[in-house]
Amino acid sequence: MAAIGTIRKQSGLLIVLIGMAMVLFLLGDIFSSGASFFAGQDQEIGTIAGESIDIKDYELKVQQAIDEQYGLEGASEQARKSIRERIWQDMIRERVLLTELKDLGISVSADELLDQVKNVKPGSILYQYFTDPNTGQIIEQFRDERTGQINSNRVLQAIQNLLNSENSRDWLPIEKAIQQDVMMSKYMTLLNKGLVVSSIEANQIAKEQQSQVTFKYALKEFASLDNAEFEPSEADFSAYFNKHKSEKRFEQENESRSVKLALFELKPTAKDIEEINLELEDVKVEFQKDSNDTAFVAENADGQMSGLIRTMGINEVNPAIKDTLPNAPIGAVFGPFTAGKTMLIYKLSGKTFAPDSVKASHILLSIADAGDTAAVSYAKNKLDSLKSVAQKKGNFSDLAKEFSEDFGSGEKGGDLDWFTKGRMVAPFEKAAFEGEKGDMVIVQSQFGVHLIYITDQTKEKPKYIVSAVDRTIEPSKETSDAIYRKASTFSIDHQTAGSFDSVDDIQVDNVDAILLSSTNVGPMTNARDMVRWVFEAEEGDVSNPFESEKYIAVVAVSGISEAGTMSLEQAKGLISLEVINEKKAAKIIADLGSAAGVDQASSAFGTTSNTASNVSFGQGSLPNGLGREMKVLGTAYGMENGQVSSPIIGNRGVFLIELVSKNIPEGDLDLASTKRTESANMSSRVNSQVYEALKKEAGVVDNRAKFY
Incomplete structure (x- = not known):
């Protein structure tokens, strides 16, 4: 009691001390996390229209979409990624496109909505x-x-039924x-009404399309000269880039990073492989003793059950056991054998006879949730009733057309035609191949509940029921730890990105153009943690080891590129061949000297002259597989008959041309046709680009990559 009295007397002090402790705890958490006490953690994943x-x-929107689509089963990471992207695009559309439409006063009346329901057109949302x-x-x-088209009255009735049901919100x-x-649609119509091709524009386009030139040419192709003899200097790169850097191709929408990756392969040693082999030898002894092969495989195998217990023809089994299997006793165990990155033992669990192919029809009743026992029971009972009707009346095809929810096969009377093993999901395949011609079997799969009608089978052949226990051939924990230690030592010994260049005994990869949204970095898959580190680091920083499925890597940030114009280093990969060709062109022109005509130029080039006949400017390409050469064509159209050009640096090489003839139409041209065609082209561009x-x-x- 005295103790309690003392506590009561000191309760005020105690509360103060507890309060101070809590404040210190919270402050410590705030400071250790790097968050600002006043600003709070940044929760902005992006901005749209400000x-x-x-x-x-x-x-919240993402989770709602996942719940609607996947329910209690949940979604895989890949499915979540897809839904995140869809929701993000929806949010952009709502804030950008729909805002634009509303600002323009574009809306849809109730009558217009009803008209869409009553007149379902191909390509429409309802269609x-x-x-x-x-x-x-x-x-x-x-x-x-x-008519073969959608019956709008039936659509209207279906919508009315939906609106009067408990699922009316689905509408x-x-x-x-x-x-x-x-x-x-209204918005695009509005835009297209403003697209006008003038007569002047149409006349110019028609002339370009209908004009033709014929010219002789000499060509020295860049590919005929060895690249190694024209290695660009830093000054060559710089001069070329400064001349072209205003071009759109050198613009970066997002900032990016370049890195060096020191890669340490997660590779099993000979000792690891031998230990896996010895382990399977021990399993083999137990496998031979055990009579319940299915349970044994489920308990001891690394892989999926569906691929490890199979009924196979002799030509389907592993070649290593093909010769011994036919005469082996039931229960015989073989192996271990290596197949790629897997080691396996096989057991002959049984022998049987079965067809190679089956022809079947089915009626499918879809089930949204496989765990909904009431829905599954209802579907099975309904199919059981249909089975009785089909057996009595022989009208399976008619029933499939009326009731099957596999609409593709349903309209063909449920006919799935012939199929071999591996074409159908496991429960369906098992029923089809283990049943007999004429059987009707009800099975459940991930698609719903099926009533399967086996309509035909090929002649039965010997089959072997083979059970397998597998082991993935991978490095042991001891080996993986040793590789990780080696990578850690490398990270400690190489503290700058430049030090990676002097490494001889370790694979070092250069990886450019890494974005904040990147998932992989070179051979490093699922590398989001690495990408986030790279964007938080400074240029020259070196990381601790990162792990992926196949490698452990140490990464060094070798370059940081902000959004905007690329740096010269980044652009080198894009312009390297162009700079080389520019140097080649200078050499070709210098060697050409004062050649006065095409034949002289061909002789200087060591080639023969050719003729390009009736080439239109609108066509843009030269014959003889020379491809697009607009400089050459533009020069030709500006020349007079018999005139010889100066050397022209084209895409393929250096040209010298002599104009033979030029035909440019005069007078009235068919501008109406040109206007229609060009208007359609403009409309197409607007539709795709607006x-x-x-x-x-x-x-x-879009800053989502900071969070995911």
Whole structure:
């Protein structure tokens, strides 16, 4: 009691001390994490049209999409990545495109929406909803037998049924998609109305297309000279880049990094391989004793069960056991054998007879959630009823057309034609190959519940039930640790990016143009941690080791390139051949000297002269496989008959040409046709480029790579 009284007396002091401790704890956490007490952690994953996008809002939309699409099963990382990208693009469209449409007063009335439902046109949003994505065909129950098109009355009835059901909210995203599609159509119509090809423009285009020139030419191709004799100097690179760096190809939209990777391969030693072999020898003894092969494989194998217990023909088995298998007793165990990066032992679990191919039809009832026992039970009961009807009336084909939810095969009476093993999912395949001709079997797969009708089978042949236990051939923990220590030592001994250049006994790769969104860095896969480190580091910094599936790597930041014009070092890879060809051109022209004509030039080049006949400027390409040479054509059109050009530096080499004839049409040209064609071309360009132009104008900054 005295102790309690003392605590009561000191309670005020105690509360103060506890409060101070909590403050110190929180401050310590804040300072250790590098976060600002006042600013808080940056939760902005990007900006769209000046609007900050908070990661919480974005993640909420992503999770809602995952829940709708995958439910309780959850999504794989690849699926999550795909959904994140889709949600991000949706957010851009809402803030850029839809804002533009609303600012222009473009909207969709209730009557227009109803018209879309009543008149479903090919290519429209609703048309896609009532078409089988696998076949591109209209879903049978919505197809008008008379016209072969969608029956709008049936579509309207289906929508009304949906709106009157407990799932009426499912209509909202469809309605929204239709509205956006109609608004976009109005917007494109508005833009296209403003596209006009003038008579002057049409006349110029028509002249270019219909004009023709014929000229003789001499050509010395760049490829005929050895690149090694024209190695560019730093001054050559610099002069060429300074002359061309304003070109769009040297513009970088995003900042990037260049790195050096010291790679240490995660490779098993001979000792590791021998230990795997010895382990399988021990497993082999137990495998031979065990009578439950399925359970033994499930417990002892590294790989997936579906690929390790198979019924195979003699030509399908591993060649190492092909000769001994037919005469081996049931229960015989073989191996270990090496197949690529796997070591296996095989057991002959049984012998049987089975067809090589099966012909079957099916009726599928889809199940959204395989764990929904009520839905599965309902589907099985319904198929059992259909089975009874089909057995009595022999009308399986008609039932498949009416009830199957595999609409591709359903419209063919459920017919799947002939198939061999490996073509169908495992439960379906097992039922089809183990049953007999005429059997009707109900099975469940990841697609739903099937009623399978085996309509034919090839002649039965000997088959072997082979069970396998596998081991992945990979380095042991001891070996992996040793490789990691070697990489760590390298990291300690090489503290600058420049020091990587003097390494002889370790593979060093140069990797350029790494973006913040990059997933891989050279051979390093799933390297997001490495990418984030690279963007946080300074130029010259060297990392601790990073691990991937095949390598451990030490990375050094060798270059940082901000968004905007590339640096010379970055551009070298793009311009190297161009600089070499420029040096070659100078040499070719110098050697040409004062050659006065095409034949003299050909002699100087060590080639023969040729003729390009009736080449149009609009065509842009030269005959004889010479490709696009606009400088040559432009020069030819500016010459008079009989005139010889100066040397022309083209894409393929150095040309000298002599104009033979030039035919430029005069008088009235068919401008109406040209206007129609050019208007269509302009419309196509606008349709494909307007959204990107709006995005660029609005400004989109994507920082998601900092978080994922």
